[in-house]
Amino acid sequence: MLKKKELILISFMLFSMFFGAGNLIFPAFLGRSAGEDVWLSLAGFILTAVGLPILGVLAVAKAGSLDTLVNRVHPVFAFLFPFLIYVSIGPGLAIPRAGSTAYEMGLKPFLPAEGVSQPMVLFFYTVVFFAITLWLSLNPSKLVDRFGKLLTPLLLVMIVIIFVKSLLTPIGAFSEATGAYAQNGFFQGFMDGYLTMDALAALVFGIVVANTIRTKGVTDSKSVSKYMGYAGIIAGVLLASIYGILAFFGASSTSHGEAENGAQVLTIVMNQLFGGVGIVMLGLLFTLACLCVCIGLVISCSQYFSTIFPKLSYAKWAVVLTVISLLLANMGLTQILSISVPILGAIYPVAVVLIVLGLCQDWINNQVYLVATLFTAAFSVLETINSTFLGRALDSTLSYVPLYDKGVGWILPAVIGVIIGLLISGRAGGSGAREESGAGVSNASPGLAE
Numbered sequence: 441m442l443k444k445k446e447l448i449l450i451s452f453m454l455f456s457m458f459f460g461a462g463n464l465i466f467p468a469f470l471g472r473s474a475g476e477d478v479w480l481s482l483a484g485f486i487l488t489a490v491g492l493p494i495l496g497v498l499a500v501a502k503a504g505s506l507d508t509l510v511n512r513v514h515p516v517f518a519f520l521f522p523f524l525i526y527v528s529i530g531p532g533l534a535i536p537r538a539g540s541t542a543y544e545m546g547l548k549p550f551l552p553a554e555g556v557s558q559p560m561v562l563f564f565y566t567v568v569f570f571a572i573t574l575w576l577s578l579n580p581s582k583l584v585d586r587f588g589k590l591l592t593p594l595l596l597v598m599i600v601i602i603f604v605k606s607l608l609t610p611i612g613a614f615s616e617a618t619g620a621y622a623q624n625g626f627f628q629g630f631m632d633g634y635l636t637m638d639a640l641a642a643l644v645f646g647i648v649v650a651n652t653i654r655t656k657g658v659t660d661s662k663s664v665s666k667y668m669g670y671a672g673i674i675a676g677v678l679l680a681s682i683y684g685i686l687a688f689f690g691a692s693s694t695s696h697g698e699a700e701n702g703a704q705v706l707t708i709v710m711n712q713l714f715g716g717v718g719i720v721m722l723g724l725l726f727t728l729a730c731l732c733v734c735i736g737l738v739i740s741c742s743q744y745f746s747t748i749f750p751k752l753s754y755a756k757w758a759v760v761l762t763v764i765s766l767l768l769a770n771m772g773l774t775q776i777l778s779i780s781v782p783i784l785g786a787i788y789p790v791a792v793v794l795i796v797l798g799l800c801q802d803w804i805n806n807q808v809y810l811v812a813t814l815f816t817a818a819f820s821v822l823e824t825i826n827s828t829f830l831g832r833a834l835d836s837t838l839s840y841v842p843l844y845d846k847g848v849g850w851i852l853p854a855v856i857g858v859i860i861g862l863l864i865s866g867r868a869g870g871s872g873a874r875e876e877s878g879a880g881v882s883n884a885s886p887g888l889a890e
Contacts, residue, residue, distance in 0.1 A: 442667050446656055449588030450649065450667070451674035456592040457645050457736030458493060458638055458679060460534075460729050461541040465702030467683040470632055471690025472705045474625050475615040478691040481629035486683060489633030490676045492792060496642025497649070497672030499798030501665040505650070506643050509798050512809040521794075522643075522744065524787050529640050530741035531761045533780035536768035538730040538737075539566050539573075543769075545703060545726035549719055559770070566769045573731060574762040577738040578755055580648070581655055591732050596678075598725050603685045605713050606692065615694035631847055637784055640791050642672075644740045651743070738762055786824040789850040790817050797858075808861030815857030819850045 442450075467485060474481035503509040510518040528534075543565045551561065576586055620628040646668065653667050689709045690702070696712055699705045710718030742757040752760065793816045797809055819841075826834040841849040 441663070442653065442656055442658060446584075447667060447670055448674065449584045450652055450656075451588075451671045451678070452592035453584050453587035453652065454497070454645060454649055454671050455675040455678045456587045456595060456732040457648070458641060458675065458733075459595065459682070460538055460733035461545070461726055462636055463489075463638075463679070463683075464686065464706065464726065464729060466632055466636055467686040467702070468690040468705040468709070469699070469702035470621075470629055471687035472693055472699055472702075473618055473690075474621040474629070474687070475617045475691055475694055477617040477621060477625040478614065478687050481617075481621055481625040481632075482684060482687045484626040484629030484631075485633040485687075486680050487633060488630055489636045489638060489683065490680045492634070492639040492795065493642040493679075494672045494676035495799060496639045496791070496795045497646055497675075498669050499795045500643060500646030500650075501668035501672070502801065503798050504661060504665065506646055509643075509794060512797075512801075512806045513794075513813045514810060517813065519748075521787065521790065523748075524783060525640050525644060525791070526741050526744050528780050528783050528787065529637065529644060530737050531764040531768065533784070534641075535734050535737050535741075535761070535765035538734050539569050539765060539769040542569055542727045542730035546723040546730075549707075549723065563770050566766055569727075569731070570734075570762050570766045570769075573734045573738055574758060576731075576735050577742070577758050577762070580651070580739045580743070580754075583648070583735075583739065584652055586735075587732065591728060595725070595728050595732070596682075598721065598728075599682055599685060602689070602710070602713065602721070606689060606709070609713065611689075611692040611709060611712050612695040614691045627846065634848070637788060639795060640784070640788060641737075643791060643795075644744075645736060647743060648736065648740050734765070738765075782824045782828045785827075786817075786820045789820045789848075789854070793850075793854045793857075804858075804862070805865050807865040808858055811861035811864065812854055812857035815853040815860075816850050819853040823849065 466489070467482070470481055470485055471478045500506050500509060503512075506522060507518065510521050513521075540562075543562055547561070547565050548558075551558075616622065617625055649668050649671055650664055653664050653671075658664055658667060686706075690705050693699070693705055693708050693712070696708050699708060706722055707719065710722040712718075714721060738758055738761055741761050742754050745757045745761070746752060746754040749757075790813060793812055794809075797804060797812060822834070823838065823844075826832055826838065838844050838849060842852050843849050
């Protein structure tokens with residue numbers, strides 16, 4: 441049985457693994473754009489930016505492991521889908537992007553405009569950044585101590601200090617909503633939260649949380665799943681609270697300067713509140729957030745790849761993935777984004793559907809998993825091909841699909857797939873799901889590397 445302190449520290453760990461640079465930028469820009477409608481827009485944002493990731497953790501906890509969940513669809517899918525997730529949000533995109541963002545916000549603002557070789561400085565910075573990431577990733581058993589007792593409290597304390605200062609010396613009043621937020625603030629916030637892609641991270645981080653809980657002496661599968669759910673809910677409450685603070689910052693900054701993205705919004709806020717010291721604090725905040733995410737992703741990806749490709753140990757995979765991420769952070773990140781982002785766009789709807797089905801596993805069987813996933817994947821891949829390779833030539837046809845113009849046209853194919861799957865199975869309850877109900881977390885999750 442976990443002690444309350446241990447559960448809180450594990451929840452802090454999960455929070456810090458979620459909370460990267462994008463989680464700072466999105467809610468701040470939402471607040472800036474939504475203005476007086478900030479709380480309505482934030483409600484939509486929290487539904488998808490917090491709700492979906494926490495549901496993802498709960499779905500993995502309910503299934504026992506991601507491997508159990510994806511195997512309900514098809515063995516080929518069970519290999520291909522997790523592989524695409526780990527590559528895309530690991531060394532193929534999220535890790536190198538986080539390292540590059542840490543440099544952009546943590547060091548670049550303090551460099552002179554001329555006389556400095558930016559590529560060279562970036563290289564040395566990322567070498568140090570990823571060396572720290574690798575060092576802190578090589579012993580996952582100490583993850584709770586490093587995240588729960590050090591990095592997460594630092595992040596939270598810094599944000600609380602900034603928030604208190606903003607209350608004591610208000611930046612400014614809220615203005616009217618602009619752009620899409622003026623027309624439909626709630627749905628725009630909903631879409632912004634959807635684009636954070638944290639639901640994918642939830643599926644990936646589930647294995648880390650499960651392994652961490654087991655190191656605390658909890659071996660029963662049901663207990664591990666229960667504590668995973670608790671940790672997810674606590675992390676979700678923390679995320680929602682921080683998003684509220686960041687959105688408040690953004691909404692308060694509308695009368696100061698121009699901002700095209702969330703990073704610029706936070707720069708304005710920190711400069712107004714603390715002057716030059718505020719820019720230093722912001723750089724440290726971004727660096728800590730990026731470092732936490734990179735550590736979590738290196739650990740998750742290394743544990744996964746050392747399981748499916750066991751010729752390399754966990755430690756060797758951690759080195760390989762860190763080096764790849766270092767190189768990509770310095771070479772052609774724009775090209776990597778152009779490849780990885782479409783892949784993410786194609787697999788994210790499938791992840792959402794899989795999460796929902798996983799939570800409903802007591803009432804469906806594997807036929808529903810297969811058909812619903814197939815329909816969702818077919819539409820998502822078609823949409824990705826249309827936007828990436830066809831110059832949106834199919835928009836006139838796809839626009840007939842409800843909500844396509846909102847970016848969630850896959851919902852209808854998913855619903856149709858569920859209905860067809862239920863009709864094929866002949867019943868709402870799933871024998872396949874019941875057959876797997878005894879498969880605990882320990883059946884498929886690799887052991888925690890020491």
